[in-house]
Amino acid sequence: MTVAGVGLVGGSLAGAVRSARLAGEVVGFGRSAANLRVARERGLVDRATQDPAEAVADADAIVLAVPVGTCPALAERFRAHARAGTILTDVGSVKAGLVRALEARWSGVGPVVGAHPIAGSESTGAGAARAELFQGRRCILTPIPGTDPTALARVRALWEGVGARVEEMPPAVHDELLARASHLPHVVACALAAAVDGTQVDGRVVLDYAGSGFRDTTRIAGSPAELWRDIALANAPALVAALREFRAALDRLEGAIASDDAPALEAALTLAQAVRRRLGRTE
Amino acid sequence: MTVAGVGLVGGSLAGAVRSARLAGEVVGFGRSAANLRVARERGLVDRATQDPAEAVADADAIVLAVPVGTCPALAERFRAHARAGTILTDVGSVKAGLVRALEARWSGVGPVVGAHPIAGSESTGAGAARAELFQGRRCILTPIPGTDPTALARVRALWEGVGARVEEMPPAVHDELLARASHLPHVVACALAAAVDGTQVDGRVVLDYAGSGFRDTTRIAGSPAELWRDIALANAPALVAALREFRAALDRLEGAIASDDAPALEAALTLAQAVRRRLGRTE
Numbered sequence: 001m002t003v004a005g006v007g008l009v010g011g012s013l014a015g016a017v018r019s020a021r022l023a024g025e026v027v028g029f030g031r032s033a034a035n036l037r038v039a040r041e042r043g044l045v046d047r048a049t050q051d052p053a054e055a056v057a058d059a060d061a062i063v064l065a066v067p068v069g070t071c072p073a074l075a076e077r078f079r080a081h082a083r084a085g086t087i088l089t090d091v092g093s094v095k096a097g098l099v100r101a102l103e104a105r106w107s108g109v110g111p112v113v114g115a116h117p118i119a120g121s122e123s124t125g126a127g128a129a130r131a132e133l134f135q136g137r138r139c140i141l142t143p144i145p146g147t148d149p150t151a152l153a154r155v156r157a158l159w160e161g162v163g164a165r166v167e168e169m170p171p172a173v174h175d176e177l178l179a180r181a182s183h184l185p186h187v188v189a190c191a192l193a194a195a196v197d198g199t200q201v202d203g204r205v206v207l208d209y210a211g212s213g214f215r216d217t218t219r220i221a222g223s224p225a226e227l228w229r230d231i232a233l234a235n236a237p238a239l240v241a242a243l244r245e246f247r248a249a250l251d252r253l254e255g256a257i258a259s260d261d262a263p264a265l266e267a268a269l270t271l272a273q274a275v276r277r278r279l280g281r282t283e
Numbered sequence: 284m285t286v287a288g289v290g291l292v293g294g295s296l297a298g299a300v301r302s303a304r305l306a307g308e309v310v311g312f313g314r315s316a317a318n319l320r321v322a323r324e325r326g327l328v329d330r331a332t333q334d335p336a337e338a339v340a341d342a343d344a345i346v347l348a349v350p351v352g353t354c355p356a357l358a359e360r361f362r363a364h365a366r367a368g369t370i371l372t373d374v375g376s377v378k379a380g381l382v383r384a385l386e387a388r389w390s391g392v393g394p395v396v397g398a399h400p401i402a403g404s405e406s407t408g409a410g411a412a413r414a415e416l417f418q419g420r421r422c423i424l425t426p427i428p429g430t431d432p433t434a435l436a437r438v439r440a441l442w443e444g445v446g447a448r449v450e451e452m453p454p455a456v457h458d459e460l461l462a463r464a465s466h467l468p469h470v471v472a473c474a475l476a477a478a479v480d481g482t483q484v485d486g487r488v489v490l491d492y493a494g495s496g497f498r499d500t501t502r503i504a505g506s507p508a509e510l511w512r513d514i515a516l517a518n519a520p521a522l523v524a525a526l527r528e529f530r531a532a533l534d535r536l537e538g539a540i541a542s543d544d545a546p547a548l549e550a551a552l553t554l555a556q557a558v559r560r561r562l563g564r565t566e
Contacts, residue, residue, distance in 0.1 A: 118492060118494045119494065119495075120494065120495070120496075137494075138492065140492075169485070169487070170485075173484055173485045173487065176484040176485075177484045177487060177489055177492045178492060180478070180479050180482060180484075180489045181479070181489050181490070181492040181493045181494065181497050182492070182493075182494055182496055182497060184475070184478070185475055185496050185497045185500040185501070186496055187533070187536050187537070187540070188471060188475055188500065188533070189496075189500050189555075189559075190532075190536060190551065190552055190555035190556075191529060191532040191533035191535075191536055191555070192467070192468055192471055192529060192532075193554075193555040193556075193558040193559045194532040194535070194536070194551060194554050194555045194558060195463070195467070195525075195528045195529040195531070195532040195533075196463050196464070196528075196558065197554060197555075197557075197558045199463060199528070201456055201459040201460045201463075202452070202453075202456045202459075204452070204456065204460060206460055206463045206464050207464070207558065207561060207562065209401060209421065209423075209460045209461065209464040209465070210464045210465075210562055211401045211402065211403070211420075211464065211465055212402075212403070212503075213403075213465055213468050213469055213472075213502075213503040214464050214465060214468045214562075215562060216499050216500070216502045216503060217468040217471065217472050217499070217500050217501075217502070217503060218468070218500075218555075218558075218559050218562070219499045219500070219559070220495075220496040220499060220500060221555040221556060221558070221559040222556055222559040222560050223556070224556070225549050225552035225553040225555075225556050226549065228552055229545060229548045229549040229552055232540050232548060233540065233543055233545060233548065236540050236541065236543065239540060240537065240540065240541055242478075243533075243537055245478045245479075245482070246474060246475060246478040248478070249473075249474040249475075249477040249478040250470070250471070250474035250478075250526075252474075252477070253470050253473060253474055253477070254470070254523065254526055257470070257515050257516065257519050257522060257523065258519065258523055260516055260519065262512060262516060265512050265515060265516065266508050266509065266512045268473065268477060269473055269508035269511055269512055270508040271476075271477050271480060272472075272473035272474070272476040272477045272480075272501075272504040272508075273473075273476075273504060273505055273506070273507070273508050274480075275476040275477060275479065275480045275490065275501075275504070276472075276476045276501050276502070276504040276505040277505050278490060279490065279493055279497075279498060279501070
């Protein structure tokens with residue numbers, strides 16, 4: 001198995017596959033020699049290479065674990081070097097456009113199976129990878145009509161083998177769900193961080209007064225900009241719809257605040273509290 | 284010293300004052316007998332009472348650690364029973380209106396000193412209190428012209444004694460700062476949680492797909508609604524201004540997403556990332 005992009009998600013998957021002995025050999029491919037060295041030193045991969053031919057020549061399966069916008073071009077680079085029948089899968093946070101693009105790039109080579117493990121953090125790189133990252137987490141597979149059932153079963157076995165709870169849904173359903181559960185909070189957290197950039201009151205810097213609330217709420221804004229640029233643009237229509245729903249909720253809260261409507265505000269805050277408490281306090 | 288409201292903040296302060304022997308006796312006052320029992324059992328207070336006269340008759344200082352909207356009425360209840368010269372202070376998250384209201388209620392009794400320790404979480408009650416809560420955290424004192432300097436020094440010594448970094452600023456400056464650093468993220472987190480309430484896609488519940496990003500971003504929405512209703516309404520003008528700044532930042536991000544402007548989106552996300560990273564990863 002070849003993992004292209006040995007960062008937090010790719011590195012964790014590689015390490016978990018090695019730990020569980022789910023593949024004969026795990027090969028890491030990436031741009032950064034330093035990161036690949038970390039992956040090797042941490043035992044996440046059996047070997048590492050920056051050469052696409054070396055990376056995929058013997059692979060039964062290739063997992064693309066690079067930013068969503070980079071996946072199609074990388075599939076294109078691997079295409080000439082892969083054996084017939086090699087499964088191409090990915091871990092991207094947006095599926096409809098990506099699965100279409102990968103199907104086009106991989107046609108005539110082997111089967112494509114879209115996948116998205118819902119796990120991650122604002123940490124990056126092989127140094128942050130950990131084999132238990134997917135334990136108990138959801139992994140969504142997004143087959144389309146025509147997806148090879150054997151390849152789908154093998155990708156399912158891979159994710160189940162590293163502890164994930166696997167389910168299947170159409171790519172477009174995935175994208176509508178994740179627009180609201182993941183991409184929306186990301187954009188909102190970034191807006192919150194950006195809103196206070198450089199803001200001062202009477203010579204005091206607002207950011208210096210940020211407590212745990214501000215820290216929690218903006219934590220994911222620290223994630224790599226390049227990664228989230230790709231995700232947001234690839235899921236733009238669903239994300240814009242989700243932002244509309246968010247703005248409606250914000251309007252209700254702001255309306256109650258601006259009109260000093262204590263019962264309406266308490267009702268809106270109580271609703272939010274109930275939703276949040278349904279999630280529980282921990283992971 | 285009497286602490287009225289032995290919840291997370293009041294209970295932690297009471298416990299810290301006892302640990303550091305900063306007061307001869309720490310008395311807990313509250314509405315809930317069950318919570319007062321927890322406070323006593325956990326050693327946060329020397330004694331506890333639900334009777335206002337018993338609570339404040341011998342107090343040199345009274346700390347109001349109840350929701351902001353409840354403080355003035357509670358000061359009114361204590362007024363008849365307090366000795367001349369008893370310092371009245373608080374821990375409220377909004378200061379201008381509150382300090383004014385307390386000055387009015389306490390006039391002729393003793394000095395008033397507004398205070399706000401920037402510490403807390405979505406946990407509540409004496410069971411969540413911990414003596415080290417204020418260690419290294421900021422505590423803002425908000426004297427006004429005419430605030431008694433001796434009382435101010437004693438309240439400063441109290442907060443420094445429990446490990447806080449104390450600074451002073453006018454109440455209005457505090458409120459403008461905290462509107463952005465605390466009240467804004469709270470309202471935004473609540474809007475985010477409320478926005479997905481009951482939302483389904485193709486029969487699947489959005490909330491079931493929430494990962495760590497959604498959890499972090501909405502964590503503070505789990506805080507008590509009554510508490511935040513008071514805070515938001517007491518600081519409405521500054522909060523509405525902060526919401527305007529947030530919406531401007533959100534508009535920039537959404538504009539770049541809707542118009543597929545990758546460089547503008549990456550620039551906006553990179554700015555947010557830089558702001559967030561200035562805060563660091565941990566408390």
